[in-house]
Amino acid sequence: MFKSLRGRLITIALIVLMAGWQLYSNKSETGQWLKLGLDLQGGMHLVLEVDDPDGTMTPEAKSDMIDRVERIIRTRIDEFGVEEPLIQKVGGERLIVELAGIDDEEQAKGIVQRNAFLEFKKVLPTSDMDGALRRIDRAIVASLGVDSITALGRAVVTQETSNLENLLFGADTATAVDSADAAASSAAAVSDSIEAEENALRPFSSLLRRGDIEGTYAVLTADRPVAEMFLAMPEVERAFPREEIMLWGSELWGQAAQTYYLLYVLEEDSFLTGEQLEDATAMRDPQFNASQVQFQFSRAGGRQFARFSGANIGNYLAIVLDNEVMSAPVIRDRIGARGQIEMGQGTPMEEARDLAL
Numbered sequence: 001m002f003k004s005l006r007g008r009l010i011t012i013a014l015i016v017l018m019a020g021w022q023l024y025s026n027k028s029e030t031g032q033w034l035k036l037g038l039d040l041q042g043g044m045h046l047v048l049e050v051d052d053p054d055g056t057m058t059p060e061a062k063s064d065m066i067d068r069v070e071r072i073i074r075t076r077i078d079e080f081g082v083e084e085p086l087i088q089k090v091g092g093e094r095l096i097v098e099l100a101g102i103d104d105e106e107q108a109k110g111i112v113q114r115n116a117f118l119e120f121k122k123v124l125p126t127s128d129m130d131g132a133l134r135r136i137d138r139a140i141v142a143s144l145g146v147d148s149i150t151a152l153g154r155a156v157v158t159q160e161t162s163n164l165e166n167l168l169f170g171a172d173t174a175t176a177v178d179s180a181d182a183a184a185s186s187a188a189a190v191s192d193s194i195e196a197e198e199n200a201l202r203p204f205s206s207l208l209r210r211g212d213i214e215g216t217y218a219v220l221t222a223d224r225p226v227a228e229m230f231l232a233m234p235e236v237e238r239a240f241p242r243e244e245i246m247l248w249g250s251e252l253w254g255q256a257a258q259t260y261y262l263l264y265v266l267e268e269d270s271f272l273t274g275e276q277l278e279d280a281t282a283m284r285d286p287q288f289n290a291s292q293v294q295f296q297f298s299r300a301g302g303r304q305f306a307r308f309s310g311a312n313i314g315n316y317l318a319i320v321l322d323n324e325v326m327s328a329p330v331i332r333d334r335i336g337a338r339g340q341i342e343m344g345q346g347t348p349m350e351e352a353r354d355l356a357l
Contacts, residue, residue: 046112048095063092070095073112076322118274122267122308123215123316123328124244129265132241133205139235140203149203204230208263212253213328215316216262221252224261243268247318249325264325266318271308276301293341302337310334 048069050062057065066089077085077099086098097112141149207227208217219227230236231246240246249262280295297305309317309331319327319341329341 044097044099044109046097046109048097048112050093059092066092066095072322073097075324076112117322118277119270119320120272120305120308121270121318121320122312123318124265124267125215126210126217126265128241128244129246132239133202133208136204136230136236136239137202139239140230140233141201143233143235144203204236209260211262213262213316215265215328216249217265218253218260219263221259221261224248227263247320247323247325249328250321262325264318264328266320266325270320272297272301272304276304290342295339295341297337299337305339306334306336309339 050057050065052062070087070089073095074087077087077097084100086096086100088096090096204227207219207223209219211218228248245266245268247264247266249264252259252261254260276298278296278298278301280293282291282293284291312331313333315331316328317331318325319329327341
């Protein structure tokens with residue numbers, strides 16, 4: 001009897017310790033003892049349902065539509081910054097969205113409920129933007145100043161020539177050349193200082209690398225927040241070439257610490273929107289094992305697409321959803337109302353489905 005009671009007490013003590021440890025861990029990570037749900041801290045609860053008043057949609061079509069809505073809403077909620085949102089499909093026709101602890105319910109509701117905006121834009125050569133980069137850099141420096149750019153991590157060096165000489169040769173030139181290693185180290189320090197100073201004078205262009213795709217720049221993931229801040233400045237927008245914009249690609253490229261996003265140079269005006277798109281379906285070509293997306297435009301949309309594609313064979317076409325480039329395929333032939341986007345051999349079907357959404 002004693003052993004049984006002692007075992008129970010030990011079990012209870014272990015459970016209490018584990019619960020305490022979970023509370024402490026959560027407090028360390030979030031600053032709160034418990035993660036409060038929607039019922040305790042408030043928030044927004046929405047139920048979205050497929051509207052089919054005529055009863056003409058098949059269960060597969062309804063399920064496909066819910067999948068599309070879920071993908072779009074997840075992307076928007078991630079941008080809104082809600083912690084641990086609940087986005088859950090119920091059957092094949094409903095989607096539950098719960099956002100706990102949000103401060104602006106109307107803004108969150110607007111993000112969830114607004115229609116996705118699909119556009120088709122022409123990708124322009126980066127040479128069209130290269131000439132404006134110096135103008136953009138000057139606009140940023142003039143607007144923010146050297147001190148603010150330094151605070152953003154773009155180091156600025158303002159040493160005088162005498163200081164640079166001291167850094168390179170030392171106060172006593174006899175001791176400055178005591179060893180080749182010391183001289184090499186000093187030269188490297190000067191080189192780093194000069195590079196830092198140049199980057200300070202090129203706050204935006206120093207973040208850009210040539211992208212693998214025509215019409216793109218590559219920006220390291222760590223540099224993207226700073227680049228986004230620069231691009232949002234009115235002074236930068238005014239420095240852009242006329243009728244040109246830059247938009248981010250949706251896909252993360254690279255591996256490990258060298259991940260980056262593509263920044264596309266595009267025509268500002270879209271030549272076609274999603275209003276003319278009637279259908280898009282992901283499938284796999286059994287002959288070449290390549291994922292593809294087949295699409296169909298309305299009659300008017302097909303005529304517009306035929307004119308554009310016929311005049312731009314060999315150029316890239318940006319498929320833009322909510323101001324984010326989802327894909328940029330090459331136009332290989334004149335395309336009318338029906339066409340297909342080749343995703344490439346070995347491309348996972350999931351990527352094709354994402355594009356079809």
